[in-house]
Amino acid sequence: MADQKPIRVLIAKPGLDGHDRGAKVIALGLRDAGFEVIYTGIRQTPDMVVRAALQEDVQVVGLSCLSGAHRILFPKVVQLLRQSGREDVLVIGGGVIPEEDVPFLGERGVQAVFTSGTLITRIADYIRENLPADRQA
């Protein structure tokens, strides 16, 4: 464990939603939990998010959206990652996501959804447990 390289995470805000409290808090929290975190800032297109993910060579992409556009934007990020041959990247999401949308997003490759009230320790544990073994290092 000790000399393992830290897991790299991109926290991204696709769409025009400016509610970034959650995204920033998660970014800071994961950083404190030992991850290497890059935050895109707000107003990113799915394309910009994927370019950042590739450039930064992250293992995890965390998407945050509170405007209701998650049903369109989250799957698009997954799709673009797959098109770039990076289906190994773990994509998770958060924000104001109605419960009934969680399976919808799951079927489209968003592997977990964390909504309001989630402790960061839980997200950190989830990432560590769900990264493919060959991407752990």
Place this chain on the structure above:
Amino acid sequence: MVTVFDPERLEEIEKKKKEWEETTLRENLRRLGMSESPCQFYTPLDVRDRDYLQKEGFPGQYPYTRGTYAVPVYATPFGEVLEGGVVAPRAGQYAGYGTVEETRDLWRAEKRRGANIAFDLPTQCGYDSDNPLAEGEVGRAGIAVDTLRDLETLYEAFEGLTTLDGMVSNFTINAPCNIILAMYFALAEKKGVPLAKLHGTPQNDILKEFVARGTYIFPPEPSMRMIRDTITYCSKYAPEMNVISICGYHMREAGASEVQTAGFTFAHAIAYVQLGVDARLDVDQFMRRFTFLDFGGGMDFWREIARARANRRVWARIMKERFGAKNPRSWIMSGGDSIFVGPSAYTLQRPLNNLIRGVIGGVMGYLGAGFTFGGFPWDEVYGLGHSYEARQLSLDAGRILRHEAKLKQVVDPLGGSYFVEALTDEVEEEIWDVIRKMEDVGGAVEAVKSGYTQREIARSAYKFHREIETGERVIVGVNKYTGEEELEVVPPRLVPHPYDPKKLESAAERQLARLARIKKERDQGRVDSALKAVHEVAKKEDENLIPYFMDAVKAYATVGEICDVLRDVFGEYEAPSIL
């Protein structure tokens, strides 16, 4: 020293307090096995040096500690209408569903007599519905307004019910505010209503967009110039229109503490007032048209009450001493004196608990002598679109506080409390400290440019979350009392909402067709020359852009096209990295 207490009596109190600590308190702690009391206790000694007339005074009088008005809003018939919380009195509830046609039909069915418009995010960010960046967002958080035609269609809702000079219009729009205002003015012209008879409030508070809400477009300086344009144009042609609604709420929701929210909001307000002063307008004239939204609120009951009381004092002093305003109307925060628990304190876990949190906010409002209501509907946590059941509960909560508990009987009931007065002083000092720090970094605009305010808010948000994570701050059902024996109470939401959410799915498509049609029908030559004029005038800092926006919108130029011209001249704001 002017004090309301007799100095000899105070000495006696001091002696007696020591005795009490050594006897009654010590004995009580011994029995409980505690080394020190978990509670604070206040006596006249904590407020011994206060000059009542200088610090507190009377409601409706400087320095307004005891209330903005002699008769608080909560005791007036106006308050009765307001007690529904989300129901604004004349403009109606903040709303916008799918497309303008759908919202028009819904408003008409509700027989609305005022407009309180929620714009979708592309409109707020100055993108047309057909811009690739708008994908997924068209008609989502509100309605798309691409051209004047959209506003014309929306206002058909009021035909036969009221006219533009008999109604209030509120626009939650910031960066493209003056374009929307130009549309409203153009609409009035077409209907033959003089601009001087228009009433309404645009949000127009760009500084908080940079630091909290995120719908900015242009860099801070040209953004501030456009707010100056609103102030100068309206003071001349539309003197009954409010020009701005200064907001603390969004910063509080974004994670700022109650004291930071107050300090940042006042720093922003100072920058806006300065725009009018620099334009050589009379402060007492243009301040009539400055309003505040509110300062948000959290669950720290006593500090929130003290903050509200201190706020009134701080703002009055800023206006009277710093800006030399003479009219008492300039010393108050018109509309900014509401006290409540904001939705960021609401939890998705055991969501009916939010009703209780809302009611606590309602009580805070009465105790802080501000405007108050029964709280946001408990199901706010699920996103936009409260259920009718939740709205009913909030409405009734407000009514119960008012009529059954009779909280409206007294003005500022905590005035004179040793504890609350001492805390009000303490919180006031903390607010001044935030304002001073903002001045130290060069004022509100510089603070935005350097990312200072953004960093401060992010730091507070993270600190708050850390407290939840470590258990230092208890949130019932979130980080404590979460065992298996607890029951998840979720009441049903069965009364159907008149807006069918399925319509949302096709809203974007319909809006795109609308936009394409308008673009085809309009006189392109007229659009081009109007946009060219906007481009020329944008380069001249001293000129007012609003008349040129009016020419452009009348030719059915789109919000996106006008904003693109401005982007070309002003550039775009680039958020500083703050993590």
